[in-house]
Amino acid sequence: MRRGVWIGIMILMLAVGGAGMALAADVRGVTDTEITIGQWGPQTGPAALWGAVARGTDLYFKMINEEGGINGRKIKYVLRDDGYNPAKTKAIAKEFVENIGVFAVVGGVGTGPGMAVRDYLTENKVPWVGPSTGSSHFTRPTNPYIFGVYPLYKDEAYLLTKYAYENKGKKIAFFYQNDDYGKEGLEGAEIALKELGGALVAKVSVEVPDTDLSSHALKLKESGADVVIMWLLPKHAAIILGESAKLGYKPQWISSNTLSDAPVMMNITKGLWAGVITSMFGDLPNEDTPLMKKYREAHQKMAASERWGSFYYAGIIWAEPLVESLKMAGKDVTTEKVLTSLETMNKWRGIGPPLTYTKDEHQGAKSVKISQVLENGDVKPLSDWLQITK
Amino acid sequence: MLSQLIVGGLAIGSCYALISLAMVIIYKTSEVLNFSQGEMAMLATFVSFYLLADKGLPFWLAAILTLAFALLLGVVVEIVFLRTAKNPNVLGLIVITLGLEMILYGVAGWRWGPDQQAMPFPIGNTEIYTVGSVTFSRISLWVFSLALGLMAALGLFFKYTRLGVAMKATQQNHLAARIMGIRTKRILSFTWALSSLVGTVAGMLIASSYPLDVNMMMDPMMKAFAGGVLGGMVSLPGAAVGALSIGVIENLFGGYVSLEFKSVVAFAIIVLVLCVRPSGLFARHYVKKV
Numbered sequence: 001m002r003r004g005v006w007i008g009i010m011i012l013m014l015a016v017g018g019a020g021m022a023l024a025a026d027v028r029g030v031t032d033t034e035i036t037i038g039q040w041g042p043q044t045g046p047a048a049l050w051g052a053v054a055r056g057t058d059l060y061f062k063m064i065n066e067e068g069g070i071n072g073r074k075i076k077y078v079l080r081d082d083g084y085n086p087a088k089t090k091a092i093a094k095e096f097v098e099n100i101g102v103f104a105v106v107g108g109v110g111t112g113p114g115m116a117v118r119d120y121l122t123e124n125k126v127p128w129v130g131p132s133t134g135s136s137h138f139t140r141p142t143n144p145y146i147f148g149v150y151p152l153y154k155d156e157a158y159l160l161t162k163y164a165y166e167n168k169g170k171k172i173a174f175f176y177q178n179d180d181y182g183k184e185g186l187e188g189a190e191i192a193l194k195e196l197g198g199a200l201v202a203k204v205s206v207e208v209p210d211t212d213l214s215s216h217a218l219k220l221k222e223s224g225a226d227v228v229i230m231w232l233l234p235k236h237a238a239i240i241l242g243e244s245a246k247l248g249y250k251p252q253w254i255s256s257n258t259l260s261d262a263p264v265m266m267n268i269t270k271g272l273w274a275g276v277i278t279s280m281f282g283d284l285p286n287e288d289t290p291l292m293k294k295y296r297e298a299h300q301k302m303a304a305s306e307r308w309g310s311f312y313y314a315g316i317i318w319a320e321p322l323v324e325s326l327k328m329a330g331k332d333v334t335t336e337k338v339l340t341s342l343e344t345m346n347k348w349r350g351i352g353p354p355l356t357y358t359k360d361e362h363q364g365a366k367s368v369k370i371s372q373v374l375e376n377g378d379v380k381p382l383s384d385w386l387q388i389t390k
Numbered sequence: 391m392l393s394q395l396i397v398g399g400l401a402i403g404s405c406y407a408l409i410s411l412a413m414v415i416i417y418k419t420s421e422v423l424n425f426s427q428g429e430m431a432m433l434a435t436f437v438s439f440y441l442l443a444d445k446g447l448p449f450w451l452a453a454i455l456t457l458a459f460a461l462l463l464g465v466v467v468e469i470v471f472l473r474t475a476k477n478p479n480v481l482g483l484i485v486i487t488l489g490l491e492m493i494l495y496g497v498a499g500w501r502w503g504p505d506q507q508a509m510p511f512p513i514g515n516t517e518i519y520t521v522g523s524v525t526f527s528r529i530s531l532w533v534f535s536l537a538l539g540l541m542a543a544l545g546l547f548f549k550y551t552r553l554g555v556a557m558k559a560t561q562q563n564h565l566a567a568r569i570m571g572i573r574t575k576r577i578l579s580f581t582w583a584l585s586s587l588v589g590t591v592a593g594m595l596i597a598s599s600y601p602l603d604v605n606m607m608m609d610p611m612m613k614a615f616a617g618g619v620l621g622g623m624v625s626l627p628g629a630a631v632g633a634l635s636i637g638v639i640e641n642l643f644g645g646y647v648s649l650e651f652k653s654v655v656a657f658a659i660i661v662l663v664l665c666v667r668p669s670g671l672f673a674r675h676y677v678k679k680v
Contacts (some may be wrong), residue, residue, distance in 0.1 A: 048503065
């Protein structure tokens with residue numbers, strides 16, 4: 001009997017103590033010592049090449065934690081593999097909100113997976129910084145909880161096409177994946193050419209499961225284009241370069257930043273990738289800015305087995321503004337404070353594009369850099385940040 | 391443009407034809423559609439990639455070792471997965487090959503990861519010859535002649551060797567063949583080995599021009615299947631001609647009608663053939679007398 005009373009008292013004390021703690025941390029995912037941040041990313045499956053993004057974020061958070069964290073709190077990072085399967089992404093988002101309790105999510109590769117959880121995360125008021133896609137579905141119209149760090153495909157294609165028209169040739173063809181991803185690129189290219197008084201000489205599309213692209217290559221060759229702009233999967237880019245080489249067709253190839261990981265592309269194209277112009281959503285991997293140097297050192301120290309490529313450090317780019325806003329929000333961090341801090345950013349820069357957010361405009365990035373792949377797989381800059389002026 | 395489309399179609403069609411032959415070899419013997427054909431070839435192609443890229447072997451040696459592996463894989467698959475099936479009926483065995491397809495896919499994914507790789511190949515795709523308005527690449531010519539050579543060799547094998555004749559006998563009448571002293575179980579293992587070998591040659595030829603990854607064989611295998619259906623699944627020349635035609639038809643369709651629906655053509659052909667002439671163009675309709 002007496003033992004029962006003691007146990008009762010202990011339970012009561014625990015309950016009271018628990019309630020006290022809950023009062024101190026009534027912000028989901030924030031305790032006195034930790035802030036929990038989640039990300040999904042394809043570690044397996046067809047898009048696993050892009051899985052490096054979420055691991056890059058891991059490196060960045062480890063680095064922040066080693067420097068002492070943010071206002072005394074360490075970042076607790078939860079990475080989940082969704083295999084690029086939207087159904088799995090949905091389950092992960094639910095786990096993040098209902099079981100783990102994350103303060104915010106960052107990155108998250110893919111338009112499809114992202115679309116599957118966009119509304120759910122918004123309903124649950126989870127801040128989401130840097131969806132890892134240039135699709136317009138995340139920041140158009142403005143969503144109060146989502147902040148875009150990735151330049152939109154449409155804007156990127158606009159800038160690339162303009163660059164190509166002014167510097168590489170007036171006869172431009174567009175070769176794209178026949179879905180939202182490719183079509184948003186196509187739209188941007190068409191707008192740019194219309195403004196410049198030209199038009200595409202050919203629009204050729206490819207379906208995701210296609211393997212044999214010899215007739216696609218022939219169509220491009222027959223169009224007589226001097227420049228071909230690509231909005232593709234890495235696999236298709238490699239095949240179309242190979243098939244065009246077989247036809248003796250050598251235009252200036254230009255690609256979206258989705259294929260900006262030059263060493264990967266050099267490998268799978270057996271060197272045909274040399275000379276290709278791509279846009280970049282961040283500083284070049286070998287650039288000598290102080291931040292880039294610092295990240296490269298951290299990479300050498302903590303994750304040397306990872307390849308230092310644009311997909312990997314994209315994970316850093318998406319997370320930088322979130323960390324900055326957490327710093328600005330101060331010791332008593334709340335969701336509202338983080339959102340308003342983000343909205344004060346004006347031309348803020350880490351290693352990504354300059355970011356400007358306002359209450360009504362959450363697509364922070366409107367610029368890309370243009371670079372060219374060299375014979376040895378390095379990239380050289382062709383431009384500084386180019387910004388759309390629309 | 392027309393001749394160029396045909397040349398391109400024949401180059402890829404010859405790869406489809408090899409896979410199609412590999413499927414027909416097994417189908418003829420046991421009426422089993424081997425859905426793991428593509429994945430068996432993919433796994434073996436990864437083995438050759440391992441030998442070439444990781445072990446640095448010369449190409450000819452790696453090719454021989456890979457083909458040996460392919461033979462062994464065929465035998466192992468037949469003995470471990472199909473022979474052990476209890477009360478086997480055709481449908482059950484087909485389901486086994488579907489399961490096997492997933493297992494092989496998983497194994498390759500686990501061992502080599504999902505990244506695309508470049509398979510080292512002695513011929514690059516920048517060497518080209520131009521005749522009139524048509525451009526030939528050295529690599530496509532090689533692919534085409536190797537495939538054609540292997541098809542011819544298979545034809546001769548079935549016609550003139552004892553083993554080939556024994557295989558044919560087993561295909562035509564299992565029981566009679568056994569009574570005549572043919573060890574039909576062994577023949578069945580050999581059938582799988584031969585099929586695996588032919589499929590692997592296709593896999594290696596495909597990997598010479600396309601990035602190597604675990605999904606590499608999915609699209610070619612479906613096209614090869616369409617080719618087999620078009621030619622009639624029990625005729626070797628039929629399957630070869632059917633698959634070559636698929637390559638050409640697809641390319642012409644892509645060139646003149648619509649690139650968007652290029653890949654769908656093959657499937658439309660499967661449905662059309664099964665509706666109109668289910669035995670295929672080259673096989674005589676076979677009626678079982680009771």
